[in-house]
Amino acid sequence: MRILTTLILIVVAPSVALGQTTPTEIAAAADVLTRIEALQTRIDPAARAARIVGSSTPAREEVMRSVGTWWDDEMEALSDHIGHNPEVGWQEFETVATLVKVLRAKGFTVETGVANLATAFVASWDSPAGTDGPTLGLIGEYDALRDIEGPFHGDQHNAQTPVAIAAALGLKAYMTDASVPGSIRLYGTPAEEVGPPAKTIMYEAGVFDGADILVRSHSSDQTARGRAGFGVCCLNINEVKYTFTGRPAHQLTSWNGRNALSAAVRFYTSVDGLRSTFRPEASIQGVIPEGGVAPNVVPAHAVVDYYIRYPDEVYLEHMTNMIDDAARGAAMATGTEVSIDRYGEYRDGITLGTLDELYFEYAKALGAPNLNEVPQRPAGYEETGWVTREIPGVGVSVYSSRETYHTKGMEADGLGEIGHAGFRMDAQIMAAILYDYLTNESLRNVIAEEHSELKALLSEYHQRLREVYAPEIER
């Protein structure tokens, strides 16, 4: 029956391209979605994008040409070099050393180890004309995927920072030659593929403070843009670690001990017991990575690690509260103590029509292959969602592979002609968008307006959800 309901929803509801997935969310968001539509009709991002891209200036042409040259002459080889020397998340030491060296040689000041993350960095450049202008931000990732045969760049993160560098160099030359005030910040963000979410940590440490706009490229099996609104690719997530502490004792005098593994197992079972209490869209998976070392000693230390997922953050909070209570209950029942560490959060991000349409218009103008004219569900431009709520931005992702994500085929395409052509376009489009942002005040204003309105609508949506869920999430 549930399957039937889901099928009917998928068939009849236009919501598949929206950020809301469950019937409750769709109903709660109805008014908010109407207002997003009204906002889009009023600001008409597609028409604006066509106007901007259609009215070319020699300066912008020159920026895009020089970005292409930077790609051809140096950055393509750098992308391939990183691709051939993959390092997994939090271990990208050689990659970062290489990137930092290149950035310093190109005139950037680089601060490494930002937010206390060994492989995170910020490269800064301020215009000789002064900093009284926009701060243009670019995001670069570089972690490879884990695999039993060793790390590999099956998501083409090897290209991201070279793409960002090419774009930054084109803008830097323009701002210098034309005496345009402003700043460029290139954020090196590690470990996109493994938790805890690096961008959230960097965001909370204030690393992105001051950026007026952020752009980021990514591999793609098509050229598509997002619909304006809010959403996330793969549910909102809380990553929570529960550490139980007991007291060790020899097996033969176990009455002197307090068994942390017993607490962990009890907790794990309690969470299974909660499953029918949660709405069906919930996804909860946990592991017990630490549960003692020797059978003749009462385990005094055990860890349970959970990924708790739900399509929206309001219900997710409710689930997490109940699971936290189950952990406390298991600790009480076993005479142990539990500490709860929520080490990662992924949330709905904000997608702006203004910037996504502008990206798509440039992609069409440059002849990007494999165009999908249907706007995709909004998911923000970075995976944690948090940064997108504070800083407007866009993900630029021209077709760069015949294969799907996280595959050897995508890695191979990233090192070949299809990837190279896509990355070159990504860099040119990112530079063009930042050029427009830098030089077009009315574009800056409409971006700010759209972002603040969508942000307000997102919090209204959450308020509406809290009302709808109130009877069932009451504590």
Ligand SMILES: [Zn+2]
């Ligand atoms: Zn990725």
